[in-house]
Amino acid sequence: xxxALFIIxxxxxxMACKNKDNTxxxxxxxxxxxxxxxxxxxxxxxxxxxxxxxxxxxxxAPTQPTCFYTWESVIYIKTxxxxxxDLDLEYPAKASIVLVENANEGMYQASIKAYKEPQVExxxxxxxxxxxxxxxxxxxAKGNLVHVNVQVTSDAKENRDKAIQLAKLVIDRL
Numbered sequence: 042x043x044x045a046l047f048i049i050x051x052x053x054x055x056m057a058c059k060n061k062d063n064t065x066x067x068x069x070x071x072x073x074x075x076x077x078x079x080x081x082x083x084x085x086x087x088x089x090x091x092x093x094x095x096x097x098x099x100x101x102a103p104t105q106p107t108c109f110y111t112w113e114s115v116i117y118i119k120t121x122x123x124x125x126x127d128l129d130l131e132y133p134a135k136a137s138i139v140l141v142e143n144a145n146e147g148m149y150q151a152s153i154k155a156y157k158e159p160q161v162e163x164x165x166x167x168x169x170x171x172x173x174x175x176x177x178x179x180x181x182a183k184g185n186l187v188h189v190n191v192q193v194t195s196d197a198k199e200n201r202d203k204a205i206q207l208a209k210l211v212i213d214r215l
Contacts (some may be wrong), residue, residue, distance in 0.1 A: 075140040076100045076108035078214040079207070086134060086205050088193050090115055106142075111135045117194050134193040138211060144186030152186060153179055165208050173197045178204045183215045 079087075081096050090096075090112055097111040115134040120127050141148065149168060153159060156172035156179075163169070166182030176197070177190040189211060191204040 059074055075106045078108075078140075078211050080136065083210065084110060084136065084207070087210065088134070088191065088203050090100050090134060090193070105139050107137055107139045109135070109137045112193075113195070117192070132192065134205070135190075136193065137188070138207070139186075139188040139190075139192045143184060143185035144181060146181070148186050149179070149181050152188070162205065165205060166212055169208070171201055171204070173201070176200045176204070178208050180208065182212045185215055187211055187215075 072178055074089050076098060082092075084090070085092060085094070085096065094112050094115055097109075097113065099109040099111075101107050101109065112134040116131045117134060118129045121130050122128075146168070147173065153170050153172075155175065156170055157174045159170040161169070162171050162178060163178075165178065166180035167185065169178055169180035170180045175190065176192045177188055178201070179186070179188045181187075187208065189201045189204045189208045191207060193203060194200055
């Protein structure tokens, strides 16, 4: 009897480890997939980043698979009012793509609650919303929830236009 319990315990432990490894593999595959959607050259072209600039590209999954792009030497100025004074602050150009697989409308609705004064965008996946405060477009496409964030200039309209171009490229690659 003890031998049978031992064998069953080992079997359960082995299955748990196998399932844990499979879960990790799926996450890693998704992380790689999101950064593989757009090449460094393509994103630089879309965002008007000079070809010689160094791209810091980082794959992460803070909550969902995300690809972060940063160009430390490409700076834009953002004016912010702090304590009644306008201050010009320098920021490095950056962009990110978040890909949530097997998404649904409920997940989309929950994700757009952070948008202040959202703008509906047509022709970009399903239910696309642009948020100037986040410099981000969120939409559903091919069973995925996608967030595309672009902050490469102080001009919000220009960031929006570039985010839309990037979003369309992402949709084509899904």
